[in-house]
Amino acid sequence: MYALVDCNNFYASCERLFQPHLNGRPVVVLSNNDGCVISRSDEAKALGIAMGTPAYMSEPSFKKNDVKVFSSNYTLYGDLSDRVIKTLAAFAPRMEVYSIDESFLDLSDLYNTDLLQLGINIRKTVLQNIGIPVCVGIAPTKTLAKMANRYAKKKYKSVGVFYAANEQLKNEMLEYTEVGDIWGVGHQYALLLKKNGFHTAKDVTHIPADWMRQNMSVVGLRMLNELNGIPSIEWEYDAKSKKNICTSRSFGKLTNDYSLIKEAVSNHAATCALKLRTQSSVCTEINVFIGTNPHKVEHKQLHHAITIRCSTPTNLTKEIIGYALKGLDIIFRPDEYLYMKCGVMVLNIMPENSVQANMFDGVHRSRDKILSKTVDLVNKSMGKDTVRMAVQRFERRYKLRAGHLSSKYTTDINQILKVRI
DNA sequence: TCTGGGGTCCTAGGACCC
DNA sequence: TCTGGGGTCCTAGGACCC
Numbered sequence: 493m494y495a496l497v498d499c500n501n502f503y504a505s506c507e508r509l510f511q512p513h514l515n516g517r518p519v520v521v522l523s524n525n526d527g528c529v530i531s532r533s534d535e536a537k538a539l540g541i542a543m544g545t546p547a548y549m550s551e552p553s554f555k556k557n558d559v560k561v562f563s564s565n566y567t568l569y570g571d572l573s574d575r576v577i578k579t580l581a582a583f584a585p586r587m588e589v590y591s592i593d594e595s596f597l598d599l600s601d602l603y604n605t606d607l608l609q610l611g612i613n614i615r616k617t618v619l620q621n622i623g624i625p626v627c628v629g630i631a632p633t634k635t636l637a638k639m640a641n642r643y644a645k646k647k648y649k650s651v652g653v654f655y656a657a658n659e660q661l662k663n664e665m666l667e668y669t670e671v672g673d674i675w676g677v678g679h680q681y682a683l684l685l686k687k688n689g690f691h692t693a694k695d696v697t698h699i700p701a702d703w704m705r706q707n708m709s710v711v712g713l714r715m716l717n718e719l720n721g722i723p724s725i726e727w728e729y730d731a732k733s734k735k736n737i738c739t740s741r742s743f744g745k746l747t748n749d750y751s752l753i754k755e756a757v758s759n760h761a762a763t764c765a766l767k768l769r770t771q772s773s774v775c776t777e778i779n780v781f782i783g784t785n786p787h788k789v790e791h792k793q794l795h796h797a798i799t800i801r802c803s804t805p806t807n808l809t810k811e812i813i814g815y816a817l818k819g820l821d822i823i824f825r826p827d828e829y830l831y832m833k834c835g836v837m838v839l840n841i842m843p844e845n846s847v848q849a850n851m852f853d854g855v856h857r858s859r860d861k862i863l864s865k866t867v868d869l870v871n872k873s874m875g876k877d878t879v880r881m882a883v884q885r886f887e888r889r890y891k892l893r894a895g896h897l898s899s900k901y902t903t904d905i906n907q908i909l910k911v912r913i
Numbered sequence: 914t915c916t917g918g919g920g921t922c923c924t925a926g927g928a929c930c931c
Numbered sequence: 932t933c934t935g936g937g938g939t940c941c942t943a944g945g946a947c948c949c
Contacts, residue, residue: 514932521947523934523935523936524936525933525935527933528935530935544934546934547933548934549932549933549934551933559938559944564935590931591930594931597943675930676928676929676930676931678928678930678931679929680927680928681928681929693917708928709928709940710943711929711940715939734938735938735939736938736939737937737938738936738937738938739937740935740937741937742934745932783943785934786934787933834937886946
């Protein structure tokens with residue numbers, strides 16, 4: 493048996509943790525740049541505020557219903573997520589951290605354990621130790637555990653746990669779940685399934701394998717097995733290193749100022765380099781892209797990208813910035829377009845220690861590696877932008893909107909929660 | 914008249930996830 | 932004024948090889 497533990501309305505719950513007077517009140521968290529709604533408390537959901545709606549469109553509803561709005565504060569969410577994960581790790585021999593707010597627990601080695609009670613304990617412990625409410629779904633496969641989790645949220649809200657312990661309970665859940673709510677079924681597949689007369693997860697379990705294979709490829713086939721209780725999705729007990737790394741942001745305003753875009757690209761490239769070093773990888777290709785605002789239909793649209801090959805695999809900040817700026821220089825069209833965002837992607841990633849030295853390499857790599865390590869250490873202890881390359885500049889002329897940002901309560905001593913007694 | 918039968922690798926695009 | 936920012940996997944089709 494497997495469990496999926498999912499934090500309820502995670503970002504909204506994180507914000508509420510430090511402002512308990514918001515309990516029972518509608519709370520929403522916005523995406524970067526205060527763009528759209530990405531997390532909602534139950535009260536906000538009840539008001540009909542949809543996921544992904546642009547903030548400016550919901551503004552009247554926020555005002556009318558006294559909704560508390562937050563900009564996203566990933567430093568806070570990341571730290572609380574780490575604490576939840578550490579707590580969960582004590583409950584099962586193996587686990588897979590699936591996302592910032594979800595983890596699978598492998599319970600197959602727990603004999604003679606009352607799994608429903610275990611789920612209840614997990615929920616109680618996380619709530620007590622960290623203050624974040626979670627729901628637990630327990631079932632024979634990952635896909636069914638996801639479903640059980642959702643079912644717990646919908647049907648057993650007060651317990652917060654659902655264990656598909658026997659055929660009857662499992663069937664109730666399968667009949668309750670619509671195809672669009674199955675893990676792995678998105679908008680397109682939901683349409684396809686309904687068109688063919690399959691409406692609930694229970695209906696899907698009866699689909700012939702060859703129909704699945706033909707219409708939904710091997711991905712659908714795996715899903716079919718999972719729904720029928722045969723585990724078919726691999727577990728990743730260790731955090732896998734990423735195969736691609738991408739850093740991109742909106743500018744916060746439309747611009748065609750080349751020096752400003754260079755500054756942004758340099759910073760994104762530096763972030764990619766740091767992410768590479770953090771997972772002890774190097775890349776051999778660097779992709780730079782810039783794009784206009786696709787929502788502005790009246791403007792000329794453009795999305796341009798270019799991929800540059802590195803002469804030697806690298807994770808050095810100055811080199812990656814160099815390649816990225818070289819690429820930008822090729823794709824940037826002065827005076828023609830107003831740009832909305834840009835980004836840098838590092839591709840073809842491999843482990844740092846597998847790199848072959850290049851005889852004609854003009855870079856003093858061993859020396860630069862020590863420099864990088866030192867810079868990373870300084871930035872880690874004194875703030876992430878303490879030491880930087882000159883092209884990145886210090887003044888940050890492009891700025892994301894973040895008008896409702898909460899404090900870094902748990903990671904910055906100057907922003908720690910103050911309590912008046 | 915008649916034009917094989919394997920492979921591999923790469924890329925773009927589509928589907929999905931949080 | 933104002934619409935996020937990451938990822939993964941799979942498939943089809945083209946280029947190329949013998």
